[in-house]
Amino acid sequence: MIEEKFDAIVVGAGMAGNACALTLARRGLKVLQLERGEYSGSKNVQGAILYADMLEKLIPDFREDAPLERHLVEQRFWMMDDRSHVGLHYRSEDFNEERPNRYTIIRAQFDKWFSSKVREAGAVVLCETTVTELAQDAYGRVIGVRTDRHDGEVHADVVVLAEGVNGLLGTRAELRERPKPDNVALAVKEMHFLPRETIEARFNLRGDEGTVIEAAGTISRGMTGMGFIYANKECVSLGIGCLVADFQKTGETPYGLLERFKRHPSVAPLIEGSEVKEYSAHLIPEGGYNAIPQLYGDGWVVVGDAAQLNNAIHREGSNLAMTSGRIAAEAIFQVKSRRDPMTRQNLALYKQMLDDSFVIKDLRKYKDMPQLLHIQSQNFFLTYPQLVSKAMQNFVRVDGTPKADKEKTTLRSFVKARSWSGLFGDAFRFARAWR
């Protein structure tokens, strides 16, 4: 396919792959980036929220030409039961700043733009090319990749696996395990188009202001999962995801959950009359710190979702992807500039640098959370949301019952559902996992 040898091959053109290829190319390395989609972004799916800080580190003036949707001035958390939601909203005029902190984006469009920056930096970007396996020498060292193109083997000093959560190459070469059903969530999403003014009126927004809603509760029917509603300029991204292991166990269908979420009385008015233009699905790494695989070896590193780098509690993934891609590139550049070989020993620098970053620090902080939420999913996603909703209704409904009696009723409902030891145990376990 290509006779010449590259300094680095980057497999995949998502957030991690683009961040890595861009950084490597700017450092003067000869980079080949391979992407199976017809363009960078055509296979990529995300909610999506973009965190400005991590992109600024790569492209400081991205606001000038990146396809951004709305800057977020508000974040809503909803705890839902079947007929209500209890909400926590945070909205601040501080977010109407010159350089906003978070934006909604549409990934296919954003990634296409990101890829144009990678090309401008001098990387060779080859789309419509599926990498089928890693090329390894007799000692198991990765020396390049094989693709589905004619004579499709191409060599490089190092291969960056930015192949996404469902990456095949690393698992086929036994560099890491296939994701397990309890370490990944399946999320389904629809794009609901509405006139701009309608979105702004329904979500209480002016101009390019945006808001996002993260929702948990009975919508996941006792499974570990969450729903989301993100306001874009002229469409609303709406989706729901649950652990694959839970889908497998319960026999719930992803589209059934999505439909039920859309028909919820708190959600339906937001999307009424919309035109749906796309239905997508994607896996999300949910295993956290304990699911992170070996990150480097002889001739290779793995970045982004492929390395399970996703903070499920804060719903942050793309910034961990971008940061790991950038850090991997910096590590490779350092090894290269010392004229050292891309061995396992030398590439350990990537892991060291990543350990020092927020990526691993944040994941380590919440290392026990995924397991807690999964094992206790019935309590955290079904029982508590129902109890809280009843308590709130009891609190706000005025019906002549003395307030002291109301409080007793609420307290009794909690104790009856979970018992004193259960309540304290849950609070303790949650606090410990959060710490």
Add this chain to the structure above:
Amino acid sequence: MTTEISVRVEDKLFYNRYLVDAGRAHIKVRPHTVPSPALLSLLKACPARCYELSDKGQVEVTVDGCVECGTCRVIGEPGGDIEWSYPRGGYGVLFKFG
């Protein structure tokens, strides 16, 4: 809301663009007489409902509407029920928004 809501997945897939690689299915189901529990779970877990039960009670896959999420790979590959590859470059689902 315990009643089941009927959903026509075909209608959802109709919104999407695909370039189907005719005759080269990227997912294959291992021939079987009685499907394993993992294989059976794909009838419901697949978000594009690519898996159907045949008249003889075997699980079959039609990949034309596949959104390439990998759920069936995570469930079905460990036990050897299915073989999963990515479509050839440029083929498969073509997301406009993603």
